[in-house]
Amino acid sequence: MTKPHHFSLEAAVRPNILALKPYRCARDDYSTGILLDANENSFGTCLPPTLAPSLLPSTPSLLPATSDTPTDTHLERYPSPHQPTLKHLISSFRALNPTTGPESLFLGVGSDESLDLIVRVFCRPGVEKVLVCPPTYGMYGVVAMVNDVGVVEVGLETGDDGRRFQLRVDEIKHHLRTDPTIKILFLCSPGNPTGTLLHHADIKSLLDYEHYKGVVVVDEAYIDFCEPGASVATWTEEYPNLVVTQTLSKSFGLAGIRLGISIASPAITKIFNATKAPYNISTPTSLLARAALSPAGVAQMREHVASITSQRSALIAALATLPDLAPPRGGTDANFILIPVLRDGKPCNTRAHAVYKRMAEHAARQVVVRFRGMEKGCEGCLRITVGTGEENKALVGLLGAVLGETA
Template identity: 50%
Template sequence: MTASTSPFNLETCARPNILKLVPYRCARDDYKDDGTNILLDANENAYGPSLPLTASSTAETAGLNRYPDPHQHVLKSAFCALRNTNPTKPLTPENLFLGVGSDEAIDALLRCFCTPGKDKILTCPPTYGMYSVSAQVNDIEVVKVDLNLESGNLELRPDSINEALSQDANIKVAYICSPGNPTGALVDPEAVKKVLAHPTWNGVVVVDEAYVDFAPEGSSLAPWVVDYPNLVVMQTLSKAFGLAGIRLGAAFTSPPIAQLLNNLKAPYSISTPTSSLAYTALSEAGLVIKSENVAKILSQRARLLQELPNVPGIGRFLGGFDANFILVEILDRPGGKPSNTVALAAYKGLAETRGVVVRFRGGENGCFGCLRMTVGTEDENGRLLERLREILGGIYSASA
C-alpha cells in the first residue's frame, strides 16, 4: 500500500485540540542565534551557571546559562545519517521527534491521537510495560492481542491484530516492540507491513526499536517512514549506545506527525549536555566505539546461550536472540517443567544472597517460569553462571 492509497487521515485520526494547537514560540524561532547576538529575550542569567569552575570544567559548562536549541536540527541530522539507507528518499530532520527517552514519545503519541475515556491503544503481550502505564495515566483503554504463545518463539500475529483493528474503530495506536521486550525477538518486517496495509483502519502503527542495534545490520524500519504516513519508529541511545543516563529517545515518522508531536512537547526538553553527548555518540568516532561494544555484547550473548544450558534446572530459551538480553525458563527440577515458584526463588536468591539482579518475568503471558537476563561483561556473566548454579542447586537440594 502506498501513501496515496492509505486509509490514514491525520485530520480525523489526531485529536482536534492537538490539530489546532499553536506551539510555544520564542524569539529564537524568528531570529536564529549565530553566536554574535546579545541575547536579552529569554530572561536568562547572563553571568553564567552557578557552578565552581576549573580549567577542565569550563568547556563542559559553557553555555549552560542559556536555554538549549529547541529544534535540535544538528542532532536530528546525525540521527538521520545513522538510519538513512535510501538515497532517493532520505530521512530529514522533519521526520524526527526527540524526547526524554522513548517514554516521552510513547506518552506524546497517546496525547496526540487518543481522546481520554474514549479511544484505545493496542499492545501485543508480553511486551514493554510503559505502553499500558502511559495509557492508564491518560485514561485510555488497552486492547491486547497476545503474541503467539504456543510456539515458544513469541511471534507477532498480524492477522489477529488486523481483526482487532477492524472490530474497533476507537483503537488509534498499535504498539509493536521489535526486538521485543522481554522476548528478545525481532519482528518479521512482513508482519509489520501486513498491519500497515490494513485497508480501512485509520490509526498509527508504532514500532519500538530500542534494541535494534543488537539485531542483524539493516533491521531498522526507520527508513520506511518516508513511504508510510502512519508509521512511527522509536529508538533510543540508552541501549547499544550505552547512554541511558542522558535520557534521549527519537521517533522517526512522517513530517505531519512529527510536527504535531513537536508542537505539543515542552520547548527545551532536550538539555544542552544531553544534546552534546548524543551528538558525540553519533559521530564517526562514537559509532566506532558503539560497534566495538555491541560486538562484545554479542560475543557474551553467544557465550550465555552456550553455557546456560549446562546449568542444571535451565530450560528452554524463549523468544529470540536479537537483543542484549535473553529470556530463559527455570525448571522445577533438572529435566522437569517450568516453575514460577523456582524462578521467583532463584530471582530473589540471586539478588538477596549473591549480589546478582536479573528480572522475574513469570507473571507475563507466555513467560511462565522465566527469568530475563541482561548480557553483562565477561566477568559479570561468569559470576551469573556460577551463582545461578549455586542458587538452583540449593533450591533443588532443599526440596529433595
C-alpha cells in the first residue's frame, strides 16, 4: 500500500469490531478425516440420491485437486468458512494480485450482505453516518437506517452539460471535511438507476482527499456491461481506504444463488471475515459460482453480455420510434435504460406512473418495468431492464399501446 497516508484502518473501524475475537468454528481447524466435530449428520442428506447430484453442476472437472474435501461438495457437511477455491477463481478472473488477491476477497450472501457488513464494521449506531449520492441504489440508505446510522445526501449532477449523473466532487468534499462522523462514502458505478459509469478521476480525487478519514465504497454490480478497464477493483492494491463490491447476480445471471463479492485490502477483508457468520456461503452456491467462473461459464457470461449490449441498442432505437418518450436520460453502461415519459413535451410523473401500472396490470400481457420518477433528476422516468429480443418486442408493442391510452 503506498497511499493515501491520511487513512488509518485502526481509527476508521468501530472499536468493538477491532477488538473482536473471531468465532472459531469446527471447520476452521480440520476438514478431512472422520468428521465428528460439528454435529452434522454422517448418514447423509435426506434428499433422494437421484435428486441431490442433479441440483448441482457436475463439479469434479471444475475443482482443483487440492479442494477435494467433503466440505467442498457434500451437502450434509457445513461448507468451508473461507471458500479458498472460489476465491482463487474470482481473484484470477478479476486479475487481482496472484499473491494477495484471495486474501482481498470477502464473499457474502449477495452484495446486500456486504453492504450491511461494511456499515456495521465502520459506523457506530446513533453516532456515525454514510454519504450517498442520489439517484442511487436504495439499499445504502436502508442498511444505514437498519443499523441506526445517519444518511447524508449529495445528489449527482443532473444538468445537461455532459456531466449528468456524475459526482459533485466539491460538494461531497465539503461534507466530508466538515462532518467527521461520515465514515462511508457509497458510490455506484455504473449507477443504478443512472446506467452511468463514474469518472475515475473523481473517484481518485475522493480517495486521495486528506480530510476524509473514512472509506470509499464503489459498488460495481453492473461493471461487466462496461468496456474493459472500467473497474477500479485493482485499485484496492494501492488504496487501503477503498472497498469495491461486485456480484454474480447481473452479468453472470445468477441472482438466485446470492453470491456477492467485496474486494479490499487484506487488512479490511480480515476484519470483514472476522465479523461475518461462519458459514454464510452455502455449498450449492459455492459449487454453482465455481462453475460460473470456469472458462465455459465465463465464455457464456461474455456471450450474454454481448447479446444484452446489442439488444440495448436495438431497444433504444425501437423506443425512439414511439411518441412521447425522450431519449435515455442516463448512460448506457449497464443492462437497463432510464427513459422519460413526456406530456406536452415535458417529463411527467403522473403519466409515467400510469403507464407503468397499466403495463404491469395489462389484461393480455403484463410487462413489468420500474417507475423511478420520484428519484432525484429522474422525473417521469421508467427504468427498463434489457430483455431478450422477444421480451423487448413485447415491451415496445405494449408501451406504444399504453402511451396511446394515457395521452
